[in-house]
Amino acid sequence: MITNIPKVKIGIIAVSRDCFPVRLSSMRRAAVAAQCVQRKLDVYEAGTVVENEKDMLAAVDEAAKAGCNALAVFLGNFGPETPETLIAQYFDGPCMFAAAAEGDGDLVDGRGDAYCGLLNCSYNLGMRRLKGHIPPYPVGTAADIVGMIAEFIPIARAVIGVRNLKIITFGPRPQDFFACNAPIKGLYELGVEIEENSELDLLVSFKAHAGDKRIPEVCADMEKEMGEGKYYADLNERMAQFELTLLDWAESHKGSRRFVAFADKCWPAFPSQFGFVPCYVNSRLTSRGIPVACEVDIYGALSEYIGACVTEDAVTLLDINNSVPKSQFENEIAGKFSYRLTDTFMGFHCGNTPSCKMKPDRAVKYQLIQHRTLEPEGSAPDFTRGTLEGDIAAGPITFYRLQCDSEGTLRAYIAEGEVLPVGTQSFGGIGIFAIPEMGRFYRHVLIEKRYPHHGAVAFAHCGKTLYDVFRYLGIGDISSNQPRALPYPTENPFA
Incomplete structure (x- = not known):
């Protein structure tokens, strides 16, 4: 809710x-x-x-x-x-x-x-x-x-x-993942407040919640949400402790604001120190309208929050991640849907998409990439467990983002499409997305205007409303996926 x-x-x-x-x-x-x-x-x-x-x-x-x-x-x-x-x-x-x-x-x-x-x-x-x-x-x-x-x-x-939002952050961006880092000047222009904290602040608060009397109730709710056999029972108490830590921090740190979103550092130090990865907990808060953006992505958190307000529904934040293999496209998409290969891509993240937006076979698993790098080779996953994995459910979506660039200019993009009912054959929280003329949009908006790899996803066609919201907020540069008959300013007319 x-x-x-x-x-x-x-x-x-x-x-x-x-x-x-x-x-x-x-x-x-x-x-x-x-x-x-x-x-x-x-x-x-x-x-x-x-x-x-x-x-x-x-x-x-x-x-x-x-x-x-x-x-x-x-x-x-x-x-x-x-x-x-x-x-x-x-x-x-x-x-x-x-x-x-x-x-x-x-x-x-x-x-x-x-x-x-x-x-x-x-x-x-x-x-x-x-x-x-x-x-x-x-x-x-x-x-x-x-x-x-x-x-x-x-x-x-x-x-x-x-206008009544505070974004709370924990930790700096991970090394080599600076892409979503952006000046906070744009937040103040929009009327958003921000509170930046250390990962140590979060760890201290987490430890203080050990033995919290509310933990069993949260564990029971997690078990009910996931269903038997789709979670790690030995992790639930720690994850419930973390969920209560974030909720209590939000309540005690709202200050003059009424609403809260988080942008947290989730790796590489987090798993070994907290004993799990936070993806599933992040998904649970996001499903309630409290976005917890991965990798300290403050404008990702803001974008998610706007989508939640517009749709009154759960949203997510995904990497615009990988192309669909040509063989997979030809076998499962071509002839069944009116898209070209370049209209499709896979949207992925470790496991932060709310369970209500995933296929029924989703389950709490472990983060494969972090297991490779953070735990001993050949060992069973331990503290890299805690992602919510599975394919994202098919249906209409709007992919969008509000961003402040390196010069301090606010800009946004919006593109409507769908998640296709096609199995991804991959890992993480992931789906095959189709957006008309995505290839051109990818090149002449996302790359040309230097957007980061994270995009917010609303599970409805709400581009019209988002456009009007961004206009009201004073965003002058709002891009969308243009039909082939309407070239982008940077598109080579001879190509």
Whole structure:
């Protein structure tokens, strides 16, 4: 169950230009509110119609007292340019702006000109450097406006979550895995707080949780989740101790923030000192909306958290890892799915994907690569156990990432695709991914713009919402996988 994300309550505030009938705005607002009730959306209809700045202050105060943390500013008619845009300045939360279409047949006393008014609204938002979400076609009937509000809710949830998030890290990046290291300047620009700690801090806290009375309950929950024979019974107590360590750290270190994500160093020192690898525990927290990103990937943790807010579902973080062998593609994919070999790749990580997003035969196993390097050759796996391995379940996905580059510039990518129902014949938490024109996207976005190897995965097609979230957060460079007919700027036109 996802618990570490905001609950959104939308307030609807109608605005009215004083040379237009105020009844147009109040009447049209009431129609929108009635449609929201029918759609079972949790909204508050503010009684104050904003015609001037004092009305604006009163409406914002009314919405705040009603528990609203996001607003739909509704131009029932042309609207007053200054007061309506100041709503976004004075209200502590994301705002959407939309306008009423003409529709009652009276184009004399009943014409509101909101189509025109929204142009001035957008112009004023820009002059004041204020942010507001404006839907793709922001003019409509009451039913249309309610549809826009419904689409705005996950956008608002992500924006509120980011503004109230603290990312807690343990340890520096492992040597030769600096790719996901990035300036924290971008976090502050987004309003995200960060707390950086040593691995020793985590080890001290872990040892202090030895014998915690809650451990048996967590062990029982792990056994229930995995099923008999799919976990190491002798490891459960240690992993439960670690899970409680992270949860208690999150609760006691939130500070002024409401939500938490982790980015932890998970190797090479971790296994020998803690007695296991943390992948399975990381997956359990991530399934609750508390991402624990591998290898101190702070922007990976942030990306995962945004996906959890958007989908209200578990997410994961994977390496854009390896190509699909040509023989495997020809035997199991070609002719069955409408993809080329270069559209496919394998997304992999040691075992951090939540069990609810994997095939039923998943199990807690050992980390093969770390066993090779950290434990005696020929020995049975010991402290390298603790990964959650198996194939990722087939279905729609969105592969995406928000990143701060080495120059301190925030940028993002989004690509929709699917996990294919094809066995990987490999190890780790892994799946065969298919994204249209992935080969070109890989070269002209991921490589060209120097993205790291980690990508966040949401288990739904949510590119539209993610794009709007990134736009609201002020990300100017948002890339997507382009069709062949639309070349990338760096693509050789003669190739």
